[in-house]
Structure formats: structure tokens, C-alpha cells
Amino acid sequence: MDRGRAAMSAPTSLPVAGSRTPGPREPFPDAARRALADEQLRHNIGHATKTIREKRARVVGELPDWEALCEAGRAIKERVLRHLDDYLVELETSVQRAGGHVHWARDADEANRVVGDLVAAHGAEEVVKVKSITTEETQLNEALAERGIHCWETDLAQLIIQLGEDSPSHILVPAIHRNRAEIRELFMRTLDEAPDDLSDDPRALAEVARRHLRRKFLAAKVGISGANFAVAETGTVSVVESEGNGRMCTSLPEVLISVMGIEKLIPRWQDFEVYLQTLPRSSTAERMNPYTSLWTGVAPEDGPREFHLVLVDNGRTNVLADVVGRQALNCIRCSACLNVCPVYERTGGHAYGSVYPGPIGAILTPMLEGIDRAGSLPYASSLCGACYAVCPVKIDIPRVLVHLRHLEVEHTAREGGLRARLGPERVAMRVMAGVFGSRRRYEAAQRAARLGQWPLAHGGRIQRLPGMLAGWTTMRDLRPVPAESFREWWRRRSEPGEVG
Amino acid sequence: MKASLFITCFNDTLFPETGQATVRLLERLGVEVDFPREQTCCGQMHFNSGYADETVPLVRRFVSVFADSEVVVAPSASCVGMVRDYYTDVAERSGDEALKEEVRAIQPRVLELSEFLVDRLGVEDVGAYFPHQVTYHPTCHSLRILHVGDRPLRLLRAVAGIDLVELPEAEECCGFGGTFAVKNADTSMAMLTDKVRAVLDTGAQVCTAGDNSCLMHIGGALSRQRAGVRAMHMAEILASTDEVRP
Incomplete structure (x- = not known):
């Protein structure tokens, strides 16, 4: 997280249904409608994403072999997914060989229980944490709080989220929706270290956070991290970050617990060569990120005395079982797809109601949690393809979105009951399929459309449509169906004298 | 050369009028155009809206209607994108080996208009005359599925009398996205607003593109705003000549 970037954004507060919240989340169109009404949010996310988009294009353009790097990144992940079972066991052996402990967690609750037990065993009441999306997904902070353990977020933007009892709205820049005036106010309200004359200068704000965090780093007995990568061959775990606060968490406390999704594996040390070029350029639009921490088990007289790696499934094997959708597990959480997405740019991240917002969230969330819980997300895209074009591991997001729409339609037909099966869209689609199935029906439908539109067309325009099509005419006219179709013209032209 | 019009x-x-312009243009360039009457819809709307099973018969219909065509030309990047990119998935889903083979056989023969003109006919100057200020919106599927690149711009630049002005943020989606415009109407409108602002900023009289679906979207807003700017398919510009007809 870049300090400057945290401070250039704007406020909003929308509820987020986390993975542990039962029942379906709010449909995307409803949440988006609220977000779109927030001018400050629109302005700030639009500005922030445009800036990073342009910067990314510049640094990517510097590499003549960018396409090949992305293809390599995709191919490595594909191999990982094909042999995930073998690589995971290899990783476990490697970590143990280096003096670390490995724990397996089927779901969020198991992962949180493992971490909670480890923290409790060391008698710690406060722990420090590196920014980690996986522990957001498992809602680790909340689970630890239930056991009386306070988990301090140490990434500046994540700290802002935590102090404000807010939720992240971007994978990389979680507080992209907050502006610096608000952050000043928040620090004044929540941090003892904030002086009375604190300004909203990003440097002054960072200084307050630094003093607050330094104390936490030095006091904490247990540090918690996620993982960007873990090397099966060596057991090395890696965190890539901008601030250095992550390195504090992974090197100062006596005990380090890393919580990692099982797909974060890479087979060999040499594979870093690819991802350490593509990840920073795609995420912060930097040639190289300031801090890349790598650790292999425990080392005598340096760093933590004890290292635990928690391998989390939490729905990932379901994703792996989906032949089309499994490519979502290639994701290295760079967030380039968020920054180029015209939908994300306008609604922000909270509208997705998921820790994974934007295009990647629109495919990952329904697969991790089930299409019944997030059925509106695959439709939260115009299928413009900008996400696929920038993805450094070549996830064909539009293709997966369409695939998930098929699953959603099938799911509703199966489980939705009579009302869903007789919904206007479903009926219309079935009727249209019949119409397109025969030339005679199709041509009859063309004539019927021409006749049927007379109550709607006035002065060469249709300005109001009924029912589910009304959304169209809120701000767009529709041209009436012309008096002669193309095929009627063709027939008149090629067979003079015959009437179509 | 012979070509079947899709x-x-x-x-x-x-x-x-876009179809008529396409026919006029192709015939002017010496192409023998035929129109297989049994054609209906490529199935994109069903497929992209989640109705995959309903798409299969439409794919069967398309490959059979155009089975004998040497080349199929369509004035729509998004429908051509459906055939070239997604028909493989539909055929795969059908489990029908014969259909998979038919799809594989037809895909490379289906071309978007600018691809056909530049790659097959080898022309950029089609002899058109269009004395108006025009801005070109590269549609998402022409750019990112078909990768037509600057073919449409090369064709437009060669039009006599045209004043082509660059569209800011041209590669951003207009917000149409098929049923997206209805299902996520609010987000779609936010995207459309920005696109229309960009079009108006150019001062152009005409906004053109290779897809009437996107143009219907952009043009619908221009019409509602009484903006005095027309949305017009690229084929109609390329078909225009300085010939004064009686």
C-alpha cells in the first residue's frame, strides 16, 4: 500500500457481507445504485484508477517480453493447479525440513481455530498482522476477537479500515474510498499518538501511524501474515509489499503464522523471476516493489523462533473442479483488472459485497461461496474484456463470467421454483430462441414488432419502454423498428415484382 | 470475389440501412454478394445472458446456413466475435463431434467488415466521400475479441472530405453490454454518460463504430439529449460517394 494513494480517496460506507455471513448478499445492481449516487466516491475512484492505469501502461510498455512473461505466469500456475496435490505435499515437506510447522484448514473456521489456538498457546492478547486478503476472507480478526485476542493491522490503509470499522474496497488499496481529511479525523479520534495540531498532510498522517505501529511491533509476541507465494521446492514463503511494515511483522515477533490459500504455490524458486516482474508492474505500476520478504522455516539467532504455515482451502478445491472457472486460481492479486474495469471505476469495491471486488471478485466470489450466494456478480460486467487484456496471468475473465451466468441460469431453473422459472426474462429468452429457430417465425416476429410498437413510438422516437426494459429509456431514446427490414429490401431488390 | 452477407x-x-450500405459498398468494390435467407441470429444474446442450451440450435443453424459460403461478412464485430471466439465453447458444450468440426471449419471464414475490406480485398481507400466531422468509437469486441486494430481507422482516414477527430478515452466501454444495459441500468448509464461526454467534447457531427448495438446505445443518449450528433455505422460512411443521385 502506497501512503500517498491512501490519502487521495473519498468516503463512503456500505455494508459488506463477509464469507461467514449466511444467506445471499445484496444484489449487485442495488448496491451499485447506492454507490453511484456518491459523487465523492465516483470522483475519487475514477481519479485514482485512471492515474494507476496510465502508470501501469507505461511500465508495462517498457518490457519487450511482457506478453511472454504473462504467458509464462499463466503456464506456471496452470501446472501448479494440475499437480496441486503433489506440490502441496512437497511444500509441506520443505517447510518442515526448514524447521516450520504446517497446518491444513478445510474452511475459514478451521483456519481461524488453528491460528487462535496457536496465539492462545503463547498467551498473546495482541498480535500484529501484515495486510492479507486471505485472512479478510476468513474473517480472522473477528474470530480472534471472539477469543479476546486483538489483531492489529499494520498496513497503513488496512489500519485505516480497521480503526474506522470499515471494510476494504480494493485488493491493493483497501482505503481507496477514504480521503485524507477523513483519515486525519479518524486518527485524531482513535490514536493516542495523534497530536492536537495534526494536519491532513500524508507525511504527517503516516508519521502518526508509524509511531503507533512501532510500539505494537516491539510489543507483539506473535505476527500473522498472508503469503503472495510459497515455493514447493524450498518451503520459502514470500510477502510482497510497499511499506516495510510487513517485514516488521514477519521478522520481529517470536512466533510467525502465515495463512495462505492453497493456490498460492509456485513450484520452484526460479519462478519468482516471472512474478516479481509482472506483479509490481500490474499492481502498483512500479518496476519493483520496495519490500520483498522471503523466509524459509526458522533460522538460528535471527527472526521468529517458531514458524507456522496454515494452508487454507475454503472453497478453492470447488473452483479447481470447475474446468472453465479454475483459471481464476491463477490470480496473484495484483488488482490490475479492478483498475481498468469500467464498472469498478464507477461503483467502487463495496458494491460487490465481497473481499474480492472488481472483475476477479465477480468470478472468484461466486465460485468460492456458491452461485446461490453471489448470483448477481457474474452479471456485473459489460463483457468489455479490458480485464483480460491486462491480466498478468491471462485469466479470461469474460469467458468465466459467461460460464458462471450459464451456471446461474441453470441453478435458478433447478432451485428457483415456479416463479423463477416463469420469470419474464426466462420466458422471453425461450420465446426468442423459438423465434430464431425458424425463418418464418423470425420474419413474422419482425412484422409483429413493427406493428406492436405503435403505442410507444412518437415523433420518430421511443422514449418510454414498459417492464424490465424500462431501464433502457431512463436516459436513452430508442429508434422505432423501421418500416422495411433489410431482408424485405433485399427481396424487393433481387426479385422485383414480388411482394415480401 | 464472392461473399455471403451475415x-x-x-x-x-x-x-x-447499414445492411443496404454494406451491400452497396461491397458491390461497388466488385464483390458478388449473396444473402442466405435462412439466417436469423448468431445466438450471442442467449449465450451471454446465460442461456447456453438455447444457443446450441442457433449455432447449428448458423453453420448449416453458411456451410457453402466461401467468406461470410458481417457489419458487426460483436456477432463475428461470438462466432469466432465463443462458438467453440457452445460446440464443446453440445458434445457433438460433427458440430465441433463444422464450427472449426467455418470460424476462419467469418469476417467483420473492416477485416474483409483490408485483409481480403486489400483496400483501404474504398472511394468514399463523406464531408463531415466524424469521431470513431472502437467497440470493445472489435478491439479485444477480434483485434481489428486500426483497420477501421485506416478505412475512414482514406475517405474523401472526412474530418476525423480523435475520441478521448476511446477504448473505454460505452456501457451497452447487451442485457447489462437493462440488468445493471444504473452502472450502464454512468458509463454511457462518460462516453457521450467524450463524444461531445470532440465537437464531431457524427459518431461512428463497427457495431450498431453500441451505436444504438450511444445514439439513444445523444437523441434523448437532443445533442445534434448522429450515431452512424461505419459501413454507411464507407458506402457514401459524391455521386448525386436523381
Whole structure:
């Protein structure tokens, strides 16, 4: 997280249904409608994403072999997914060989229980944490709080989220929706270290956070991290970050617990060569990120005395079982797809109601949690393809979105009951399929459309449509169906004298 | 050269003038155009809206209607994108080996208009005359599925009398996205607002593109705003000449 970037954004507060919240989340169109009404949010996310988009294009353009790097990144992940079972066991052996402990967690609750037990065993009441999306997904902070353990977020933007009892709205820049005036106010309200004359200068704000965090780093007995990568061959775990606060968490406390999704594996040390070029350029639009921490088990007289790696499934094997959708597990959480997405740019991240917002969230969330819980997300895209074009591991997001729409339609037909099966869209689609199935029906439908539109067309325009099509005419006219179709013209032209 | 016109159901019903222009243009360039009457819809709307099973018969219909065509040309990047990119998935889903083979055979023969003109006919100057200020919106599917690149711009630049002005943030989606415009109407409108602002900023009289679906979207807002700017398919510009007809 870049300090400057945290401070250039704007406020909003929308509820987020986390993975542990039962029942379906709010449909995307409803949440988006609220977000779109927030001018400050629109302005700030639009500005922030445009800036990073342009910067990314510049640094990517510097590499003549960018396409090949992305293809390599995709191919490595594909191999990982094909042999995930073998690589995971290899990783476990490697970590143990280096003096670390490995724990397996089927779901969020198991992962949180493992971490909670480890923290409790060391008698710690406060722990420090590196920014980690996986522990957001498992809602680790909340689970630890239930056991009386306070988990301090140490990434500046994540700290802002935590102090404000807010939720992240971007994978990389979680507080992209907050502006610096608000952050000043928040620090004044929540941090003892904030002086009375604190300004909203990003440097002054960072200084307050630094003093607050330094104390936490030095006091904490247990540090918690996620993982960007873990090397099966060596057991090395890696965190890539901008601030250095992550390195504090992974090197100062006596005990380090890393919580990692099982797909974060890479087979060999040499594979870093690819991802350490593509990840920073795609995420912060930097040639190289300031801090890349790598650790292999425990080392005598340096760093933590004890290292635990928690391998989390939490729905990932379901994703792996989906032949089309499994490519979502290639994701290295760079967030380039968020920054180029015209939908994300306008609604922000909270509208997705998921820790994974934007295009990647629109495919990952329904697969991790089930299409019944997030059925509106695959439709939260115009299928413009900008996400696929920038993805450094070549996830064909539009293709997966369409695939998930098929699953959603099938799911509703199966489980939705009579009302869903007789919904206007479903009926219309079935009727249209019949119409397109025969030339005679199709041509009859063309004539019927021409006749049927007379109550709607006035002065060469249709300005109001009924029912589910009304959304169209809120701000767009529709041209009436012309008096002669193309095929009627063709027939008149090629067979003079015959009437179509 | 012979070419079969795939008009697309959308153009056939709502934008016949685009089809007529395509025919005039191709015939002017010496192409023998035929129009297989049994054609209806490529199935994109069903497929992209989640109705995959309903798409299979439409794919069967398309490959059989155009089975004997040497080349199929369509004035729609998004429908051509459906055939070239997604028909493989539909055929795969059907589990029908014969259909998979038919799809594989037809895909490379289906071309979007600018691809056909530049790659097959080898022309950029089609002899058109269009004395107006025009801005070109590269549609998402022409750019990112078909990768037509600057082919449309090369064709437009060669038009006599045209004043081509660059569209800011040109590669951003207009917010149409098929049923997206209805299902996520608010987000779609936010995207459309920005696109229309960009079009108006150019000062152009005409906004053109290779897809009437996107143009219907942009043009619908321009019409509602009484903006005095027309949305017009690229084929109609390329078909225009300085010939004064009686």
C-alpha cells in the first residue's frame, strides 16, 4: 500500500457481507445504485484508477517480453493447479525440513481455530498482522476477537479500515474510498499518538501511524501474515509489499503464522523471476516493489523462533473442479483488472459485497461461496474484456463470467421454483430462441414488432419502454423498428415484382 | 470475389440501412454478394445472458446456413466475435463431434467488415466521400475479441472530405453490454454518460463504430439529449460517394 494513494480517496460506507455471513448478499445492481449516487466516491475512484492505469501502461510498455512473461505466469500456475496435490505435499515437506510447522484448514473456521489456538498457546492478547486478503476472507480478526485476542493491522490503509470499522474496497488499496481529511479525523479520534495540531498532510498522517505501529511491533509476541507465494521446492514463503511494515511483522515477533490459500504455490524458486516482474508492474505500476520478504522455516539467532504455515482451502478445491472457472486460481492479486474495469471505476469495491471486488471478485466470489450466494456478480460486467487484456496471468475473465451466468441460469431453473422459472426474462429468452429457430417465425416476429410498437413510438422516437426494459429509456431514446427490414429490401431488390 | 452477407438479426430488424450500405459498398468494390435467407441470429444474446442450451440450435443453424459460403461478412464485430471466439465453447458444450468440426471449419471464414475490406480485398481507400466531422468509437469486441486494430481507422482516414477527430478515452466501454444495459441500468448509464461526454467534447457531427448495438446505445443518449450528433455505422460512411443521385 502506497501512503500517498491512501490519502487521495473519498468516503463512503456500505455494508459488506463477509464469507461467514449466511444467506445471499445484496444484489449487485442495488448496491451499485447506492454507490453511484456518491459523487465523492465516483470522483475519487475514477481519479485514482485512471492515474494507476496510465502508470501501469507505461511500465508495462517498457518490457519487450511482457506478453511472454504473462504467458509464462499463466503456464506456471496452470501446472501448479494440475499437480496441486503433489506440490502441496512437497511444500509441506520443505517447510518442515526448514524447521516450520504446517497446518491444513478445510474452511475459514478451521483456519481461524488453528491460528487462535496457536496465539492462545503463547498467551498473546495482541498480535500484529501484515495486510492479507486471505485472512479478510476468513474473517480472522473477528474470530480472534471472539477469543479476546486483538489483531492489529499494520498496513497503513488496512489500519485505516480497521480503526474506522470499515471494510476494504480494493485488493491493493483497501482505503481507496477514504480521503485524507477523513483519515486525519479518524486518527485524531482513535490514536493516542495523534497530536492536537495534526494536519491532513500524508507525511504527517503516516508519521502518526508509524509511531503507533512501532510500539505494537516491539510489543507483539506473535505476527500473522498472508503469503503472495510459497515455493514447493524450498518451503520459502514470500510477502510482497510497499511499506516495510510487513517485514516488521514477519521478522520481529517470536512466533510467525502465515495463512495462505492453497493456490498460492509456485513450484520452484526460479519462478519468482516471472512474478516479481509482472506483479509490481500490474499492481502498483512500479518496476519493483520496495519490500520483498522471503523466509524459509526458522533460522538460528535471527527472526521468529517458531514458524507456522496454515494452508487454507475454503472453497478453492470447488473452483479447481470447475474446468472453465479454475483459471481464476491463477490470480496473484495484483488488482490490475479492478483498475481498468469500467464498472469498478464507477461503483467502487463495496458494491460487490465481497473481499474480492472488481472483475476477479465477480468470478472468484461466486465460485468460492456458491452461485446461490453471489448470483448477481457474474452479471456485473459489460463483457468489455479490458480485464483480460491486462491480466498478468491471462485469466479470461469474460469467458468465466459467461460460464458462471450459464451456471446461474441453470441453478435458478433447478432451485428457483415456479416463479423463477416463469420469470419474464426466462420466458422471453425461450420465446426468442423459438423465434430464431425458424425463418418464418423470425420474419413474422419482425412484422409483429413493427406493428406492436405503435403505442410507444412518437415523433420518430421511443422514449418510454414498459417492464424490465424500462431501464433502457431512463436516459436513452430508442429508434422505432423501421418500416422495411433489410431482408424485405433485399427481396424487393433481387426479385422485383414480388411482394415480401 | 464472392461473399455471403451475415446481416445479423439486430441490423436486419433495426438498422436495415447499414445492411443496404454494406451491400452497396461491397458491390461497388466488385464483390458478388449473396444473402442466405435462412439466417436469423448468431445466438450471442442467449449465450451471454446465460442461456447456453438455447444457443446450441442457433449455432447449428448458423453453420448449416453458411456451410457453402466461401467468406461470410458481417457489419458487426460483436456477432463475428461470438462466432469466432465463443462458438467453440457452445460446440464443446453440445458434445457433438460433427458440430465441433463444422464450427472449426467455418470460424476462419467469418469476417467483420473492416477485416474483409483490408485483409481480403486489400483496400483501404474504398472511394468514399463523406464531408463531415466524424469521431470513431472502437467497440470493445472489435478491439479485444477480434483485434481489428486500426483497420477501421485506416478505412475512414482514406475517405474523401472526412474530418476525423480523435475520441478521448476511446477504448473505454460505452456501457451497452447487451442485457447489462437493462440488468445493471444504473452502472450502464454512468458509463454511457462518460462516453457521450467524450463524444461531445470532440465537437464531431457524427459518431461512428463497427457495431450498431453500441451505436444504438450511444445514439439513444445523444437523441434523448437532443445533442445534434448522429450515431452512424461505419459501413454507411464507407458506402457514401459524391455521386448525386436523381
